[in-house]
Amino acid sequence: xxxxxxxxxxxxxxxAGMVDLRHPVPGVRKSLAIRRLGPIAGAAAHQDPQxxxxxxxxxGLTYGELDRRANSIARGWAxxxxxxxxxxxxxxRNHRGLVDAMIACGKFGARLVLLNTGFSQVQLADVxxxxxxxxxxxxxxxxxxxxxxxxxxxxxxxxxxxxxxxxSAPFDPPARQGGMVLLTGGTTGTPKGAPRQVRSxxxxxxxxDRVPLRRxxxxxxxxxxxxGTGLTQLIMTLALGSTLVFQRRFDPLAVVEGIAEHRATAxxxxxxxxxxxxxxxxxxxxxxxxxxxxxxxxxxxxLPTDLGNRTMExxxxxxxxxxxxxxCAVATVxxxxxxxxxxxTAGLPPVGCRVRLYDSSGRAIVEPxxxxxxxxxxxxxxxxxxGGGHKDMIDGLLSTGDLGHLDAxxxxxxxxRDDDMIVSGGENVxxxxxxxxxxxxxxxxxxxxxxxxxxxxGQRLRLYVVLADGASLDGDAIxxxxxxxxxxxxxxxxxxxLPSLPRTATGKLARRELPC
Numbered sequence: 001x002x003x004x005x006x007x008x009x010x011x012x013x014x015x016a017g018m019v020d021l022r023h024p025v026p027g028v029r030k031s032l033a034i035r036r037l038g039p040i041a042g043a044a045a046h047q048d049p050q051x052x053x054x055x056x057x058x059x060g061l062t063y064g065e066l067d068r069r070a071n072s073i074a075r076g077w078a079x080x081x082x083x084x085x086x087x088x089x090x091x092x093r094n095h096r097g098l099v100d101a102m103i104a105c106g107k108f109g110a111r112l113v114l115l116n117t118g119f120s121q122v123q124l125a126d127v128x129x130x131x132x133x134x135x136x137x138x139x140x141x142x143x144x145x146x147x148x149x150x151x152x153x154x155x156x157x158x159x160x161x162x163x164x165x166x167x168s169a170p171f172d173p174p175a176r177q178g179g180m181v182l183l184t185g186g187t188t189g190t191p192k193g194a195p196r197q198v199r200s201x202x203x204x205x206x207x208x209d210r211v212p213l214r215r216x217x218x219x220x221x222x223x224x225x226x227x228g229t230g231l232t233q234l235i236m237t238l239a240l241g242s243t244l245v246f247q248r249r250f251d252p253l254a255v256v257e258g259i260a261e262h263r264a265t266a267x268x269x270x271x272x273x274x275x276x277x278x279x280x281x282x283x284x285x286x287x288x289x290x291x292x293x294x295x296x297x298x299x300x301x302x303l304p305t306d307l308g309n310r311t312m313e314x315x316x317x318x319x320x321x322x323x324x325x326x327x328c329a330v331a332t333v334x335x336x337x338x339x340x341x342x343x344x345t346a347g348l349p350p351v352g353c354r355v356r357l358y359d360s361s362g363r364a365i366v367e368p369x370x371x372x373x374x375x376x377x378x379x380x381x382x383x384x385x386x387g388g389g390h391k392d393m394i395d396g397l398l399s400t401g402d403l404g405h406l407d408a409x410x411x412x413x414x415x416x417r418d419d420d421m422i423v424s425g426g427e428n429v430x431x432x433x434x435x436x437x438x439x440x441x442x443x444x445x446x447x448x449x450x451x452x453x454x455x456x457x458g459q460r461l462r463l464y465v466v467l468a469d470g471a472s473l474d475g476d477a478i479x480x481x482x483x484x485x486x487x488x489x490x491x492x493x494x495x496x497x498l499p500s501l502p503r504t505a506t507g508k509l510a511r512r513e514l515p516c
Contacts, residue, residue, distance in 0.1 A: 109174025
């Protein structure tokens with residue numbers, strides 16, 4: 001970060017309650033401790049030990065209890081023969097055991113790999129081998145997935161036994177942090193590993209600058225923590241000394257009940273989750289007091305314009321649309337004011353982030369409305385995949401793999417993946433434009449558009465549509481709506497009605513699994 005960005009970042013952290021500039025020496029000591037012990041372990045160790053840190057199906061845990069539990073786990077791992085620098089894979093749903101393992105990795109100096117609970121046996125075995133996993137912490141429901149993992153890998157299914165068996169006295173911190181590996185959210189094959197290392201405590205400001213999480217918030221994270229959205233917001237919540245609310249499995253009604261019961265002030269979602277919550281309908285939502293909710297953060301996939309509009313109509317001006325990727329973390333954030341001014345926008349870069357568009361020849365695009373490849377620079381970008389390879393880079397900025405354009409105010413709009421665009425009749429067609437139009441139709445719940453061969457146009461779109469309960473739309477009505485509102489070459493060749501769209505465990509559309 002530049003000096004001016006550092007000053008602004010400190011102001012952001014002070015405003016959020018993460019550091020206190022009125023007492024700089026304790027604040028600096030705390031920041032250094034967090035950097036040395038890891039963002040999760042450092043936060044847990046330096047907050048008010050009696051403050052409520054986490055609520056899950058088993059009840060509540062304070063920051064002091066989280067800290068002591070992690071000390072016991074770290075001692076247990078040492079007894080098992082693990083050493084600092086070893087790799088610990090964590091295959092858990094959202095509950096206290098997941099957080100326990102993450103904090104213990106920071107205390108022990110282990111390298112943390114967060115594993116996708118939707119893995120197949122082959123994917124789990126491949127990732128464990130590629131990342132050099134020495135121990136697996138897992139929920140018992142995933143026992144059958146471990147058949148392809150070598151017997152030499154320690155299996156740890158009961159952290160509570162370690163917690164009960166070993167001292168919770170302070171554990172000597174490691175000489176260096178092991179860091180963590182976040183897996184990409186690819187829809188096919190084995191996900192790649194994107195290593196993460198906190199370079200500076202000030203990088204937290206890149207999330208907090210335009211997403212107003214504050215110390216003392218109650219944050220319900222409904223996305224899995226192995227996903228970048230859930231992970232970053234878990235870290236932010238604990239670093240702020242706030243309270244984290246976990247639910248092991250996503251259920252839209254349970255989320256609404258959790259907001260009301262715990263007076264949640266922030267909800268972390270992906271668009272699919274948001275869609276299912278709104279599908280409960282105004283009558284069901286109206287039975288619960290959701291007035292405590294002042295922030296909904298959507299990330300992890302593109303937010304359809306109509307879905308964002310309906311969220312604002314239902315919950316008020318609380319929606320924050322974060323755009324980023326596993327590799328670059330955060331790129332831009334649309335605040336409620338951004339969304340109201342320009343529905344569908346991904347917003348503006350927060351402090352310390354740079355976003356630039358380039359054409360196919362590598363020339364920077366500065367004109368509003370011109371589509372180009374999106375590149376991002378910040379202090380959180382990764383340095384290359386663990387299995388080798390890297391994202392494209394230009395001028396020190398990292399490709400997100402998406403295409404987008406800027407409006408006159410500099411707000412970013414994401415037009416879709418650069419490999420999703422099709423050429424129809426010599427014209428570029430972005431599926432998201434047609435998806436947004438059709439999804440706004442009464443009676444439509446979800447839409448996906450893909451390119452298919454066409455004799456006349458070279459390529460045309462095929463639409464896959466999920467209708468809302470009770471809707472009676474047919475393909476002709478949907479094609480006619482597109483014909484009336486968009487150019488002829490954007491009209492889908494065919495419309496396929498489905499009961500649901502295939503999605504990954506992180507809520508992303510699995511386009512390759514759509515029927516041919």
